[in-house]
Amino acid sequence: MRALLTIVGFLLACVAHAQPTVALVLTGGGARGISQIGVLKELEKAGIVPDIIVGSSFGAIVGGLYAAGYTPTQIDSIFHTIDWDDVTSFSSDTQRESLFYSQKQENDRSLVTFRFRNLDFVPPTAIGGSARFSELLQEVLWQSPYNSVTNFDSLVCTFRAVATDLGTGQPVSLKSGNLATAMRASATFPLRYAPVRWNTDTVLVDGGLVANIPIDAAIALKPDIIILVNTTSDYATISSLTTPWAVADQALTAAMKQRDSEHVKLADFVLEPDLGSTGTFDFNDIDILIRAGEMEGARMAAQIKARLKPTSGAMEAGAAQYFIKSVVVHSTFGADTMALVKERITDMIGRDWSPQFKRYHQPRFNESLHRSGHALAFVRSMGYDGPSQTLTIDVDLGIPTLLTFDRLEELRRSDIEREVSIKTGKEVRQTDLERTWQNMHASDVLQNADVMVSRNADSGVRITMRAEDRGNQTIRIGARIDNERYTQGSVDIIHENLFSTGIRVAVRGILSQRIGQISASLELPRIGGTLWTASLRGYSSFRDVWIYQDEAGRPATEPMPQRIDEYSEDRYGFRLSAGRQLERNGVLLGEFRYEQQRYRDLTADADPSFQPLATLRAVARWDDRDQTDFASRGRTIDLTAESSILSLSNSLSFTKFTAAASAVVDLGSVVLTPGASIGAADRTLPSPELFSLGGQDMFFGWREDQQRGRQIVVGNVDARIKLPLRIFFDSYVSLRYDIGAIWENPENIRIGDMNHGLGLTVGIDTPVGPARFSVGRSFFFLDDPAAIGWGPVLLYFAIGARL
Template structure:
């Protein structure tokens, strides 16, 4: 009988004291029926919106309770993150440590190290890209997709304590963000779903960042229609509305140079009257003194934040005068009537596997021998969840908490966050398995912050998507990971052009479908139509075959190049120096088909084996008499590693290339050839902007190596001081030493100072190799 009694008592307390942060938040917001509801409206204004943080700080210090936050543009960023549980100090630190010039950049550069080795060559090439929807060219709607901004917001939301599930009312403070629908021209108030996506939609500056597709909406900057959305607060039943105006004044004549500055001015003109009307409806208007700051200027975050605090201090007495006495919180007076006499003697935490007992002890030990109080418990639970977030447990939540009055024990059940369901949103042509294979997690796995960021990086690096978001939340007891993608058109044409004094004019056109049939197959062709080069390639390849890391390619090629041969100038008599003169002009032609199969080594390299059937021939110009014509079957094995951070002007990383070829003759008698090539380079930053770059090349082949396949030395990249393809041979040694310094000023572009010393030589045979023959170049 006693056991049944205690069991019923336990169940009763479990039902009465079952507790989660989002449930408690609703309790607090609805606990006082007569309390005036206070809404905080945060305007747009670019980086001037950092001043909102100073406003929040002063309101906190004066115990002004906020029932709802509504944000537009930068107000959405600050308000959304604050509502999600970030403290003022945490947000201030984020603002101070973020490289805003990079986040707000108009360029969208994928991290070179996040793409597969096969893709790096195309990644390094500077080119104009035109995408097609069928046969119709797709005109870009913005300068950039804004993925840098999207990822910045996404990672902060993923690491926040509170989660929409999916309503934004479940955040620490209920939140709304305002955007503009380009299709209907109407204001859209977002109150649920992916918080990252909602914030990103509100900050999508027209022409600069792509719109965010949400349901049937094409969402862009909320400031177009409602830069200070006071009306939204009124519509949602707020009694007192505090509006913060961080909007920018109109630019002066000297600030209207770039197209986006003119666009910003036009928007400013259009919303002036609407801003004035909105402000007239607010109970209190806080306008920080930001005369010395313009939108998107982040040179002094602390001063911008301080200006918000100063402006709020000036209005704090007015705010208090509008409130009922019980509306201003006196935190010391908050008690829990149900358990006011109960003292916490023990606590029990269950479900912690990655969080150690010692870490739990450091948080909850100070709660022992204190009265049980739900508001105090919220503080400790937030500390526990904050620890979970620091350990990367993005989905960690409090499954339940209850206080056992019989044993005076506080019981907390922690769910560290395993994945129940992965939902793909936004995909059109790309197969689900292509997206899933790029995600470093699956159902049943523990979901972590690092895995989420890796998934975003992997998906964006495929070049199949304009935008990628990953969201995590609970719907009931089911944990859901939402992967939202916006696809690019996969058919595209790349155009580029190069001109130099060696190869002269070389236009390039590359036509391909990068995601053929949505199955991550790449099919296309490249042509170089130069004055001294005529090269064409047709190929089909896969960087990852199905769900594996194996790759393959089939390519047909035709390569025609014209070269000069050089010899020493016998009339040049300066000791220890030499001069080279043109001797003959020749044309080499390689054509054939190649089959390659290999395996990716993560994103930094690969190992391949292959077989090529090719025809090699050359003749001297201007006559067309063929000097050599031979068909070979070539077996080749190679290994490549390239983890440079960027190209050119890398600051760190290394390159390794090893290739071995052996061949047999197909169309005539004669021997095949064997050829080995080795290359290694290391890029090392030795002091700030000073980079040291050694580069070693070694090649060796037998006497049967045909002219077309011989090693060469000379040219801007190969050997400084020698003309391109100055020397050819079957044995090669080259050592390059380069020191580069990035200058503190730019001449139109980033400017570098280079010092370089080259040592090298090619020889026709191993027997002729002599150290005294080495060339020196600097």
């Protein structure tokens, strides 16, 4: 009976203390919306805490993070850690590290990709992809205190994200589902990001199209007071409309302005930070934007506070009976023994129980659980017992009890299931969620992948994986121009999952003046959904090789290489390989090769006949770099051992070994990339199998293939910095030192034969691939007489990916 009276008294006190329900409306405005963080800081400082947040476009991002349990200060920190140039760039947004090794090779050389579904073209719905933007929101929200809440009324405060329904042209107020997806839908700028498929019948884009000031969605929730933070942009000057997205933004601004003025009048308080001429995509001055919001929030706080005075002091008068004397935590995993949780419990004791107490401390308690290593643990209930003055907290570890698969189009459950790194009955780490999300987005058959965690009614959570069919046919186009191979083009035609067997059929072609290839392959990328793989590839190719010789009569210290001849390496045959992929970044393979090959002089009157060659080769490769040309992390390893099969190679016997490795070390302002490679073979190694040394990628001061032989040693160190000024796109300068030598036969090897190279490169990360412009020179040391020899200064350029 005493407990019942305590509860009744508590409820009556709350009613007596009732304050008006406050709705905070956050508008769009792109980067200008960052100032909303400053407004939130000042409102909280003044004790003004919203009961409802309604956000549209960028306002949905700020509001969603706040509703998910982040404090304004934490949101400030999050925004400072985001690489906004990366999020808003138009380059490929597939994380390279999440691709399988063979996918990396295809993706690296692809400039344009066209997708088809049963031979019907699937047009892209945006200029750029949405994966980077989606992953950013999802990762941040998986770390949030309310990472498993899918009912937006059950967040820190009631939350609504307003988006535009493309089917009806009407605003949609999203109130449940994956919070990250709802926020992304509200902020999906048309053409820049792909629309969000919310369900089978609904496709959503930026809420700012029809409700840039989403006041109607707030009114529908019947608050007593509406506070509007208006960060919408004014019209840009004509001189600033220099990009397609700037023009699109201006067009949207014009469409929205007429409605905005009417909506502003419906708010009780309007806060408009002074943001000057800050543009929608101007993320360079985050501190200035937040400060502008703080100034506006501080200016209006007193006026708003005056409207929020409680009707009675009853709560304060009886506060002593809600004093928290002790805290009891119920859990199955000893939550109350964890250091961070114990700190939180200590902070709770001695405070007064109230709805405001629960609103603040429950997300902080969840945060302590997550920081203690339990990514999905949460407070299932928090209650106060008056007679004992005890706060009781029930904690759920968040073990997944069910995995569900929501698939659209022609997908099979196994297409999604094989990408999942989560198991029922086992605690989930955030890395498991992230890996599953990345795997699904890197799949060749899935698109618009989504991973949603939601709480069960009794205990644990369920995790829903959702995806659409990407299309089963792909055409990839590649292009490159450089000073050695001139203009080159490539095409890959791929059919995924032939007859739902998991077999992949691919045809590939490369053509230029000095290199060419045509190949067809049957591949089993993941046999039975495992990491085992196999492939059969037939091919025919040619590769022209210049033959160099030093100009006669020049001093030994001033060599001048001259082209004296040109040969072609011609071959056709097939390769059968099988092995196992090493997670997503490496592969172990055994390979049988049988081909006909010849090494012919292009100036000779008659061509030599083809000679048979059969070999067995073992391969171990690893590549976890984030990029190929301007990597900031990762390493590469390439090991091969190959031996000919005497009976199938016209009695030709040889053995060949290669080893290469590199590592990317980010020192902050400088990125170092040391690397080394060696190769060794018998003196019987045929000419088409020779090693080559030289070129922009391998050895500065020498031309590609300038030296050829059967033994090779190369080492290099590259130091790269990112330029503060962009040459239209992200730009870099690098300095590389090379050391190496190549010998015809093992008995010729001498350490004194080592050559050295120095080169300077300006690199630009363009939408058509890396553009690199280099100057390099080689040098070497002479013994008798002691001197330094210098090769000629050479210029290099390459635009596009390596094919």
